[in-house]
Amino acid sequence: MNVLVFLIPIALFLGLLGLGAFIWALRSGQFEDLDGEALRILDDEDDKPLKD
Amino acid sequence: MGCCGIRGENECIAPGSAALWMREDGEGGYVLHLLVPGMEGLEDIRAIEKGLKALPGVTEARVNYTLKQVKVRWRDPAFDPDAIIDTLEGLGFSARPFDPDEAGVGAEDREGRELLLALAVAGFAAGNIMLLSISVWAGAEGATRDLFHWISAAIALPAIVFAGRPFFRSAWAALSRARLNMDVPISLAVLTAAMMSLYQTVNHQQHAYFDAAVSLLFFLLIGRYLDHRMKVRARSAVSQLMSLTATGATVLDEEGRRRFLPMENLQKGMKVLVAPGERIPVDGTVIEGASDVDLSLITGESTPEPVKEGSRVYAGAMNLTGPLILRLEAHGEDTFLSEVIRLMDSAEKSRHAYVRIADRLAALYAPVVHVLAGGTLLGWLFITGFNWPVSLLHAIAVLIITCPCALGLAVPAVQVVAAGVLFRNGIMLKSGSALERLAEIDTVVFDKTGTLTLGQPRLMDTGPVSTEALAVAAGLARGSSHPLSRALLAGVEARGITPEPVLNVVEHPGRGLSGRWRGVEVRLGSRAFCGVGEEVPETDMPQIALVIEGQRPVLFTFEDTLRPDARETVARLRQAGLRVEMISGDREGPVRAMAQALGIDVWRAGWTPQQKLAYVEGLAKAGAKVLMVGDGINDAPALAAGHASMAPSTASDIGRTAADIVFLGQSLSAVWLARLVALRARRLMTQNFVMALIYNAFAVPVAVLGYATPLFAAVAMSASSLVVVSNSLRLGLIDRRLRRGFALKDGAAGRQEAHEKKKREAA
Numbered sequence: 001m002n003v004l005v006f007l008i009p010i011a012l013f014l015g016l017l018g019l020g021a022f023i024w025a026l027r028s029g030q031f032e033d034l035d036g037e038a039l040r041i042l043d044d045e046d047d048k049p050l051k052d
Numbered sequence: 053m054g055c056c057g058i059r060g061e062n063e064c065i066a067p068g069s070a071a072l073w074m075r076e077d078g079e080g081g082y083v084l085h086l087l088v089p090g091m092e093g094l095e096d097i098r099a100i101e102k103g104l105k106a107l108p109g110v111t112e113a114r115v116n117y118t119l120k121q122v123k124v125r126w127r128d129p130a131f132d133p134d135a136i137i138d139t140l141e142g143l144g145f146s147a148r149p150f151d152p153d154e155a156g157v158g159a160e161d162r163e164g165r166e167l168l169l170a171l172a173v174a175g176f177a178a179g180n181i182m183l184l185s186i187s188v189w190a191g192a193e194g195a196t197r198d199l200f201h202w203i204s205a206a207i208a209l210p211a212i213v214f215a216g217r218p219f220f221r222s223a224w225a226a227l228s229r230a231r232l233n234m235d236v237p238i239s240l241a242v243l244t245a246a247m248m249s250l251y252q253t254v255n256h257q258q259h260a261y262f263d264a265a266v267s268l269l270f271f272l273l274i275g276r277y278l279d280h281r282m283k284v285r286a287r288s289a290v291s292q293l294m295s296l297t298a299t300g301a302t303v304l305d306e307e308g309r310r311r312f313l314p315m316e317n318l319q320k321g322m323k324v325l326v327a328p329g330e331r332i333p334v335d336g337t338v339i340e341g342a343s344d345v346d347l348s349l350i351t352g353e354s355t356p357e358p359v360k361e362g363s364r365v366y367a368g369a370m371n372l373t374g375p376l377i378l379r380l381e382a383h384g385e386d387t388f389l390s391e392v393i394r395l396m397d398s399a400e401k402s403r404h405a406y407v408r409i410a411d412r413l414a415a416l417y418a419p420v421v422h423v424l425a426g427g428t429l430l431g432w433l434f435i436t437g438f439n440w441p442v443s444l445l446h447a448i449a450v451l452i453i454t455c456p457c458a459l460g461l462a463v464p465a466v467q468v469v470a471a472g473v474l475f476r477n478g479i480m481l482k483s484g485s486a487l488e489r490l491a492e493i494d495t496v497v498f499d500k501t502g503t504l505t506l507g508q509p510r511l512m513d514t515g516p517v518s519t520e521a522l523a524v525a526a527g528l529a530r531g532s533s534h535p536l537s538r539a540l541l542a543g544v545e546a547r548g549i550t551p552e553p554v555l556n557v558v559e560h561p562g563r564g565l566s567g568r569w570r571g572v573e574v575r576l577g578s579r580a581f582c583g584v585g586e587e588v589p590e591t592d593m594p595q596i597a598l599v600i601e602g603q604r605p606v607l608f609t610f611e612d613t614l615r616p617d618a619r620e621t622v623a624r625l626r627q628a629g630l631r632v633e634m635i636s637g638d639r640e641g642p643v644r645a646m647a648q649a650l651g652i653d654v655w656r657a658g659w660t661p662q663q664k665l666a667y668v669e670g671l672a673k674a675g676a677k678v679l680m681v682g683d684g685i686n687d688a689p690a691l692a693a694g695h696a697s698m699a700p701s702t703a704s705d706i707g708r709t710a711a712d713i714v715f716l717g718q719s720l721s722a723v724w725l726a727r728l729v730a731l732r733a734r735r736l737m738t739q740n741f742v743m744a745l746i747y748n749a750f751a752v753p754v755a756v757l758g759y760a761t762p763l764f765a766a767v768a769m770s771a772s773s774l775v776v777v778s779n780s781l782r783l784g785l786i787d788r789r790l791r792r793g794f795a796l797k798d799g800a801a802g803r804q805e806a807h808e809k810k811k812r813e814a815a
Contacts, residue, residue: 004196008203012180019176026168036117039094 070133072314073149081111081127084136086147089120096145103143107135118285122147164284167277170215174270177211178263182766185263189763201253201260208262212246215269218276232418233411234460240422241455242268248448251441259445261452264765268457271773275464279484282471301333302326304377322380328561329533332369335387336378338362342562343374344534349684349704350388352501352637354509354612355594356535358562358578368685368704373534374561389706392661392688396710399665399693408485409737410463417456425450428756442758449760453751458772462740465780470733473787478716479726486712489696490730492677496625496723497668497690499682500636500646503700504618506718507683509536509594509610511543517606519549525598525608526551528565528576536596537565537576539610564596572601579607592641612642614649617721622650624724631676635664637686665689681723683707698723729786736783740776747772 025031070084077083091100097115104113104124112125124136133149140147184200192200216239223235242265249260300314304323318324318334326332328343344356350368359365365378366388425447432443463484471481481487498504526544529537530551544551554574557567564577575582575598579590582597582605591609599605625632633654636643643657656667668690671678680687680694683703691697691710699711708714715722751768754760 004199008184011183012203012207015176015180019172022172023169026165026172031165031168033116033118036097036115039097039117043094043098 070137070149074133077125081125082129082131082133083123083125084133084149086122086124086136086140086149087120088115088122088140088145088147090145091115091117091120099143100140100145103139104136107139110136164277164280167218167273167280170218171270171273171277173211174215174266174273177207177215178267178270180207181263181266185260185762185766188258188260197258198253198256201249201262204260204262205250205253208266209246209250211266212242212269215266215273216242219269219272232415234414234418234456236414237418237421237451237454237456238268238272238460241265241451244448245452248445252445259449259762261449261762261765264452264762264769267766268452268455268769271457271770272460275461275468278468279464282468282475282481283484285475301380318380320380320382324378324380326371326376326378328371328373328375330371332365332367332371332376332378334378334380335364335366335382336380337364338376339379340377341375342560343376344372344562346370346372346535348501348507349707350686352499352684352686354501354505354507354638354642360562373532373559389685392685392706395661395665395689396692396706399669399689400710406485406489408463409488410459413459413741414456417459421451421454421456424454424752424756431756432758446755446758446760449758449765450752450755452765453755453760453768454748455769456744457769458744458747458776459741461773461776462744462780463737465777466733466736466740466783469780469783470729473784474713474726474729476787477722477725479722480714480716482712482714486696487730487733489677490679490713490727491734493630493679493696493727495631495633495671495676496679496681497633497635497671497694498622498652499664499680499684499687499690500634500643501612501638502683502702503615503681503687504622504634504646504650504720505612505614507702508613509539510613511539512593512609512611517608520552521598521600521606522547523549523552524554524569524574524600525576527554527569528557528567528574528598530554531557531567532559532565536594536610540576540596540608569600574598574600592639593645611645614646615718615720617719619650621720621724622652625727626651628727635659635667635690637664637684661686661689665693668693679723679727682711698726729783732783732786736780740779743775743779744772747775 030037074082074084088100091097097117100115100122101113104110104122107126109126109128109131110124111127112123114123115121116123122140124133137147137149181204184204188197188200219235219239219242222233223239226233226236245261245265249262249265252259300312301318302325303311303313303318304325305311310325315333323339324334324336332345338359338361340361342358342360344358345365346356347353347366347369349370350366356372359376364381365376368389428450429443429447432446433440436442467484467487470487474481501507522544526541526549529541529544531554532538541551552569554567554569557565559565560577560581564575564581566573566575566577568574577596579588579595579597582599584597584599584605584607588607594610595607596610597605597607622632631654632652634643634647634650634652635656636646637659638657640657643655647653647655656663659667664687668678668680672693672695677695678693680691680697681699682688682691682697683699685704685706687699688704688706688710691699691707696713697711698713698715699707701708701714701716703711703714713726715726747768751760754764
């Protein structure tokens with residue numbers, strides 16, 4: 001049962017990590033314009049082809 | 053929502069007005085929010101952002117495509133924000149600055165963020181606690197079980213406090229008004245479950261319901277968040293339809309200079325300038341100029357009315373042909389429009405009294421549950437000889453198991469799917485209860501101009517008029533933006549006739565057009581202008597005359613264009629057993645003709661807003677559930693009084709504000725489709741309620757008898773929620789069938805038709 005001493009904190013840490021990432025995304029406005037982001041990802045105007 | 057603006061097609065912001073909406077951004081710069089409803093696709097996002105960033109001084113330009121808004125920041129106080137609007141107009145977008153704090157437009161959706169955050173926390177907590185609970189159910193005992201319970205408590209208690217706030221607040225609000233809603237039993241169950249589980253944990257016992265309490269919140273928050281998102285989307289769609297009108301007027305001062313003044317700075321007696329193509333912003337008397345004004349949004353009248361010096365005009369009318377100078381007589385509080393708003397507000401009260409299905413059920417359900425739990429407590433106290441811990445445990449188990457998780461999802465889940473289906477078909481619900489009310493209607497009352505018709509005149513059969521006359525008339529009409537001129541030109545071109553070139557065309561506002569054709573004078577306009585005598589009888593339909601010098605004058609008659617599907621929609625509604633009626637502010641002739649064409653037996657013409665309101669209220673008093681469909685300012689009170697109401701997106705602002713449901717596009721079949729979806733939605737809600745009750749019928753006895761273990765509670769509650777949600781999703785199938793082109797009909801008739809179609813296809 002000693003393994004629990006590691007496993008439970010690890011499980012909780014990973015869960016908290018996910019929660020933290022979500023809260024960060026929410027706070028930084030990534031859920032404000034879902035339709036817009038879906039389009040913006042296709043924007044490649046400023047990408048220049050590599051010169052060889 | 054601004055009720056004072058009237059929607060127009062060509063209106064734009066007067067110069068100098070954008071500065072009214074700019075704000076300091078708290079970082080030493082300025083910020084302006086704009087609505088740009090016309091943006092469509094990635095190209096537009098890029099064009100807008102690039103164009104605005106190119107302005108000298110602009111530090112940030114960000115499009116929010118979901119809400120069709122643009123946020124622009126700059127630092128230089130000398131920067132003129134009108135340049136932003138000019139730039140957008142140069143790119144082909146009309147833009148309206150707005151105040152992000154103004155209700156309804158919603159740049160910042162705080163409630164949505166809070167719900168999403170609560171959902172995330174509940175999701176995290178539910179997942180981790182479930183992980184621990186499963187090991188407990190799998191047989192963890194003694195110290196291990198206690199440890200797991202303690203960790204669960206450490207996660208669950210803060211999570212419940214945080215994620216439960218939306219429910220606790222709503223429950224508290226209901227209780228403090230001495231009412232019961234679904235959130236009361238929900239809050240009670242969650243809180244008592246948490247308390248009891250903590251007590252069990254402290255005393256090294258096995259009945260901890262942390263997982264049930266948290267996953268309950270998780271499920272309910274999903275429903276609530278979806279519900280909220282749908283509402284925000286519909287609301288922002290409606291606000292985008294709102295006018296691009298500046299709330300103000302162009303005023304001429306003593307020295308003859310023009311100035312744009314906001315509404316609140318206007319005073320009686322001021323001279324107001326109204327250019328052709330603009331909406332008249334105030335009530336007043338014409339002191340200079342002549343023109344035609346389109347009153348269709350105010351009175352329902354389909355023919356434009358000529359005005360000259362001394363005529364009284366009302367806010368909301370469209371000035372068509374010539375510039376007008378008005379002496380302001382009333383504005384803001386004293387206009388015809390505000391009278392309509394007063395009528396509307398009083399009419400709306402009856403609708404506020406409507407109690408939604410879920411709340412009606414909650415009022416029954418909550419007391420039953422609480423009595424059951426109380427009974428369980430007393431029963432167990434009696435049986436166990438006053439063993440309080442055990443009796444309380446069983447009583448709380450009853451509360452948890454009956455917690456209306458499925459009931460709480462039954463309505464929002466259906467609502468979200470229904471609103472989504474309607475949204476994709478261009479129909480926007482403005483309130484959740486609209487769907488429930490729409491399902492109850494038995495009478496449909498239509499307005500005529502702009503509702504059953506498109507409010508656009510169309511040239512009728514011209515009979516014996518020569519091709520040459522038509523060509524000359526079209527040549528003259530080319531020079532005017534009067535709706536009848538445009539209709540004439542379109543009608544002639546549709547007949548394959550090329551307009552004749554007419555020289556020296558002059559527009560005489562309020563009267564007509566004159567010009568020279570092959571050396572003779574030609575005139576197109578009112579009967580008097582063209583010298584049509586009394587010998588030609590007048591009709592109720594709008595007419596214009598053409599006279600070519602030396603020839604007899606000819607008359608062109610116009611009719612209003614019927615909306616596509618209007619005939620079919622009326623027929624279908626009647627087939628479904630609904631009473632269909634028409635009330636209009638227009639004159640009797642066109643109304644009667646329309647009623648006969650559509651097969652509507654009950655119709656009224658020439659009615660004022662007061663009469664329309666009184667009629668709808670009268671029907672309601674007689675027990676009818678009226679769906680009012682209208683668009684004008686004159687329909688707004690009647691729309692507010694209807695049991696449910698719909699308006700086309702071309703309606704006046706106030707008409708859209710008053711209506712529950714707004715539909716896009718020209719087709720009137722939206723009325724029928726919305727009712728169909730509402731009926732299906734009601735059926736699904738009923739099914740969901742029945743399923744939730746069946747679940748309770750099994751689960752409650754188990755809990756009362758004391759067999760509701762935490763495992764049982766977790767499985768039973770999740771299962772019932774999933775069943776309810778998946779049943780609700782079935783409503784989405786309507787959409788698929790619509791896309792496949794199945795003719796949708798009510799119940800059996802629809803199935804019959806679909807069956808026959810399949811047979812035909814097979815054969």
